Amino acid sequence: MAQVRIPTPLRKYTAGAEAVEAEGGTVAALVSDLDRRYPGIRERICDEKGEVRRFVNLFVNGEDIRFLKQLDTPIKAGDEVSIVPAIAGGA
Amino acid sequence: MLVRHACEPALATRRVLVVGVGGLGSPAALALAQAGIGTLGLVDPDPIEISNLHRQLLYESADVGRPKVAVAAERLRRLAPGLRVETWCERFGPGHVALLRGFDCLVDGTDTVAAKFVLNDAALAARVPLVHAGVLGFVAQLMTVVPGASACYRCVFEEPPPPEETPSCQEAGVLGPVVALAGAFQAAEAVRLLVGTTPAWTNRLLRIDAWTGSWRTVPLAPNPRCTACTAIAEHESANAGRSDVP
Numbered sequence: 001m002a003q004v005r006i007p008t009p010l011r012k013y014t015a016g017a018e019a020v021e022a023e024g025g026t027v028a029a030l031v032s033d034l035d036r037r038y039p040g041i042r043e044r045i046c047d048e049k050g051e052v053r054r055f056v057n058l059f060v061n062g063e064d065i066r067f068l069k070q071l072d073t074p075i076k077a078g079d080e081v082s083i084v085p086a087i088a089g090g091a
Numbered sequence: 092m093l094v095r096h097a098c099e100p101a102l103a104t105r106r107v108l109v110v111g112v113g114g115l116g117s118p119a120a121l122a123l124a125q126a127g128i129g130t131l132g133l134v135d136p137d138p139i140e141i142s143n144l145h146r147q148l149l150y151e152s153a154d155v156g157r158p159k160v161a162v163a164a165e166r167l168r169r170l171a172p173g174l175r176v177e178t179w180c181e182r183f184g185p186g187h188v189a190l191l192r193g194f195d196c197l198v199d200g201t202d203t204v205a206a207k208f209v210l211n212d213a214a215l216a217a218r219v220p221l222v223h224a225g226v227l228g229f230v231a232q233l234m235t236v237v238p239g240a241s242a243c244y245r246c247v248f249e250e251p252p253p254p255e256e257t258p259s260c261q262e263a264g265v266l267g268p269v270v271a272l273a274g275a276f277q278a279a280e281a282v283r284l285l286v287g288t289t290p291a292w293t294n295r296l297l298r299i300d301a302w303t304g305s306w307r308t309v310p311l312a313p314n315p316r317c318t319a320c321t322a323i324a325e326h327e328s329a330n331a332g333r334s335d336v337p
Binding site (some may be wrong): 005007008028046056063064067083084085091 | 309
């Protein structure tokens with residue numbers, strides 16, 4: 001199992017949980033597992049083509065998957081995956 | 092004064108532009124004024140609303156309806172009589188690049204992702220460092236953009252999300268102390284930039300979650316596919332080429 005850090009805007013899918021567990025050999029598989037456990041969350045992370053949405057970043061153990069193997073980035077037990085979206089507020 | 096040491100005289104000649112004088116911009120401007128900054132520029136098109144008051148520290152109920160930049164300028168001048176304040180009661184846009192060139196550092200106090208992209212791109216074009224922050228609910232994110240030397244906002248988030256996916260503070264709520272904290276951090280980072288110390292949040296994104304009490308950073312890197320950084324590099328390359336022509 002990997003631990004997935006859930007950002008505030010997506011916590012409505014995880015009953016408010018800030019960190020949840022999911023499994024999969026790659027980031028893509030992990031996102032699919034996440035969606036099985038928390039239906040609807042995938043479409044907030046990936047677009048209709050299955051690519052990570054351009055205002056969301058995924059980090060595996062602090063490394064941006066865009067500079068690794070993107071959705072094919074391998075995941076192993078104990079990894080930490082962070083979902084980091086752009087957030088708007090400030091005024 | 093906030094900064095009572097050797098860097099204070101260095102700040103007296105420096106100019107900081109605060110874009111958006113709301114939840115982030117208010118505490119950032121206050122801290123910079125108290126730190127001894129020479130000139131603060133304030134850009135904001137909006138009047139003060141009653142719903143702003145729980146988080147926008149420069150204003151009080153008697154100010155409702157007045158332009159934020161006018162009230163902020165009054166308060167800041169009273170707080171720091173030697174401070175020069177310049178105001179623009181208008182919405183920041185791509186046409187403000189020339190304005191940015193007159194400042195040493197920019198503080199992002201805007202409240203939409205679209206505005207944050209506009210400010211990022213303008214900061215790159217003007218080659219002026221930008222201290223970014225975004226806040227929602229109990230969460231704040233900060234990063235610093237040093238054009239040509241660090242990841243920019245567009246390197247990290249490649250395009251703005253649809254508006255319905257990123258509610259503003261006004262729409263989704265925000266805890267007052269979280270914006271105050273983030274704004275104060277922005278001011279501290281601006282001071283670091285102005286006195287020539289290594290900034291804390293270049294190539295790093297700080298996420299503060301006041302609900303869980305966690306502070307985390309993720310490392311960032313310039314994105315070779317970043318359209319904003321590429322455009323600026325190409326523009327400068329073209330200009331360099333022209334200057335070589337006798």
